[in-house]
Amino acid sequence: MSIKVEGLSKTYGNQKALNNISFTIDKPEIVGFLGPNGAGKSTMMKILTTYIDASEGLAEVNGFAVNTAPKQVQESVGYLPEHNPLYLDMYVKEYLTFNANIYKVDKQRIQEVITLTGLTPEAHKKIGQLSKGYRQRVGLANALLHDPEVLILDEPTTGLDPNQLVSIRELIKSIGxxxxxxxxxxxxxEVEAVCDRVIIINKxxxxxxxxxxxLQEGKDQIVVVEFDYRVEDAFLLRLPHVKSVKNTFGFVYEITFDTTLDMRPTVFDFAHDNELKILQLNQKFENLESLFRELTQN
Structure with missing residues (x-):
């Protein structure tokens, strides 16, 4: 078991940042940790990487307790914090060499992580000359230097352009x-593109x-249908498995169904039987963003 958390709590004064959190993560697995600002995500990651102590509970990484074996935890974890700390006056290769000496890893590993994270075109530059996206890559390369068993990434794609996003996501999937x-x-x-599992935290x-x-299998199915004239919501609510009807604009309606069955043929037959003309008929599923808002809005 790579990560084990039991009954973990963290209190700052009168404020409880984490309240009795428990979960386990096996190897190999890519787990997305989601939550609104202030939910406790960064606090959890700082505890797992031994930067701060928990107030209560147990946390282990690779079998090592974070409070009693911090050095062993640090040796087995690669960490990219939210605010990526870098020496801006150092060259990329110089910075990675500096950290390689700390980790006591073979120097050939430096070139390996440079290639792996797509830093080759920028490796000759000072870190301060790099774009925010490339600075993220330097932080990721540094996290990978000692070939850790566990990689903890806090907002790893911040500042990346669309092309960089794709390459970093592919890298994370490969590592996972x-x-x-x-x-x-x-x-x-990003979660839907790379993660095997999702943990959502709120307050x-x-x-x-x-x-x-x-989560994807449990999502509501939404059928988007456009008629040639306005139809009363109550009329569409007569459809089987229907949860709700929403007139989004004009004569376009989003009909939400609580079933895994493809409801488009049913809507088509319903329209035909009631002499309604359909101008468009599409199917979509509730996305993770909608689920996130539902679970964290309170």
């Missing part, structure tokens, strides 16, 4: 085939912990 990756992000598409407490495929 053999290692544990625990990442926080505000980008829902210091876990509100859901599920495999991504289970």
């Amino acid at each position: 085939k053999t290692k544990t990756v625990f990442l926080s992000t505000h980008i829902m598409q 210091g407490e876990i509100v859901t912990d599920k495999k991504l495929k289970d």
Whole structure:
């Protein structure tokens, strides 16, 4: 078991940042850790990387307790914090060499992580000359230097352009085939693109912990239909498995169904039987962003 958290709480004065959190993560697995600002995400990651102590509870990484074996935890974890700390006056390769000496890793590993994170075109520059996206890559390269078993990434794609996003996501997915990756992000598409599992936290407490495929299977189905004239909502609510009807604009309606069955043929037959003309008929599913808002709006 790569990460084990039991009954973990963290209090700052009278404020409880984490309240009795428990979860486990196995290897290999990519887990997305989601929550609104102030939910406790960064606090959890700082505890797992031994930067701060928990007020109560147990946390282990690779079998080492974070409070009693911090050095062993640090040796087995690669960490990219939200605010990526870098020496801006150092060259990329110089910075990675400096950290390689600390980790006592083979110097050939420096070039390996430079290539792995797409830093080759910028490796000759000072870090202060790099864009924010490339600085993120330097931080990720540094986290990978000692080939850790667990990678903890706090907002790893901040500042990346769309092309960089794709390459870094592919890198994270590749790493996740053999290692544990625990990442926080505000980008829902990123979670859907790379994660195996999602943990959502709100006000210091876990509100859901599920495999991504289970969340996707449990989503409501939405059929978007456009008629040639306005139809009363009550009329469409007669459809089977219907949860709600929303007139989005003009003669376009979003009909939400609580079923995994494809409801488009049913809507088509319903329209035909009631002499309604359909101008468009599409299917979509509630996305992770909608679920996130539902679970964290209170």
